[in-house]
Amino acid sequence: MTDIDLMTYFLGLEVTQKEEGIFVSQTSYAKDILERFKMESCNLVLTPVEKGVELRKSKVGNVDPTYFKILVGSLRYLTCTRLDILYRVGLINRYMETPDQSHLNAAKRILRYIKGIIN
Amino acid sequence: MAKGYKQREGIDYGKVFALVARLETIRLMISLAAQYIWKIYQLDVKSTFLNGFLKEEIYVEQPLGYIEAENENKVYKLKKAFYGSKQAPRAWNTRIDRYFQDNEIEKCPYKHAIYVKKEAYDNILFVCLYVDDLIFTGNNPPMFEDFKKSIVQEFDDRH
Numbered sequence: 694m695t696d697i698d699l700m701t702y703f704l705g706l707e708v709t710q711k712e713e714g715i716f717v718s719q720t721s722y723a724k725d726i727l728e729r730f731k732m733e734s735c736n737l738v739l740t741p742v743e744k745g746v747e748l749r750k751s752k753v754g755n756v757d758p759t760y761f762k763i764l765v766g767s768l769r770y771l772t773c774t775r776l777d778i779l780y781r782v783g784l785i786n787r788y789m790e791t792p793d794q795s796h797l798n799a800a801k802r803i804l805r806y807i808k809g810i811i812n
Numbered sequence: 813m814a815k816g817y818k819q820r821e822g823i824d825y826g827k828v829f830a831l832v833a834r835l836e837t838i839r840l841m842i843s844l845a846a847q848y849i850w851k852i853y854q855l856d857v858k859s860t861f862l863n864g865f866l867k868e869e870i871y872v873e874q875p876l877g878y879i880e881a882e883n884e885n886k887v888y889k890l891k892k893a894f895y896g897s898k899q900a901p902r903a904w905n906t907r908i909d910r911y912f913q914d915n916e917i918e919k920c921p922y923k924h925a926i927y928v929k930k931e932a933y934d935n936i937l938f939v940c941l942y943v944d945d946l947i948f949t950g951n952n953p954p955m956f957e958d959f960k961k962s963i964v965q966e967f968d969d970r971h
Contacts, residue, residue: 694966695858699852703854703945708842
């Protein structure tokens with residue numbers, strides 16, 4: 694049994710406890726995702742959802758479903774502290790079975806958005 | 813390590829699931845602490861799975877290089893769970909769950925992996941368990957100390 698004293702890092706959550714309150718973030722986890730999907734030096738966007746783009750289910754997905762599921766799962770874990778991406782993650786969540794390029798683009802847009810809010 | 817892949821269901825192991833805290837539960841704990849201006853503390857268990865006791869009878873071959881002369885055909889009977897065995901996580905969870913019960917730290921009936929200890933004068937301690945990591949908070953610092961002392965003694969790193 695090791696006494697870690699004040700909680701600072703737990704399951705990817707970074708916790709800072711101060712007089713004014715408790716600050717929770719997943720900065721290093723977000724950086725890990727960006728690195729994993731090779732988006733460390735992508736261009737930023739200011740919103741997680743593109744205006745006017747409607748996603749449809751595709752009959753033949755041309756994106757590896759496993760890859761897409763990993764991406765969605767990683768983003769879902771991040772929704773614990775980033776509630777602003779929750780809606781969008783819920784949207785792309787529906788296309789996990791046969792994802793195509795449009796779904797991947799939507800997912801990548803969330804990554805671009807994260808890149809902008811990471812700090 | 814312990815040839816866990818050779819284990820057969822119903823013979824070598826029964827139930828293998830173990831409960832862990834949901835991330836939302838942890839977030840709830842953080843918001844509770846923030847609301848009441850409590851501090852959250854953290855503990856972690858070393859060589860966790862070696863702490864679990866086995867329900868099933870399990871035998872292992874003598875490890876290569878450590879085979880006793882004249883007793884080559886004998887096997888060892890395991891007392892504690894191994895890393896790599898199917899039931900290790902559950903055996904550990906059962907062990908720590910019993911520890912909480914023995915120490916009057918009640919299991920929360922609404923959310924699993926949360927344990928609550930109530931004492932006189934509305935003193936309260938919340939513990940949240942995630943396999944071998946646990947966090948705790950509450951309104952009474954002496955209770956933290958008592959809890960820490962007791963659990964460190966129970967789960968000593970030396971075996």
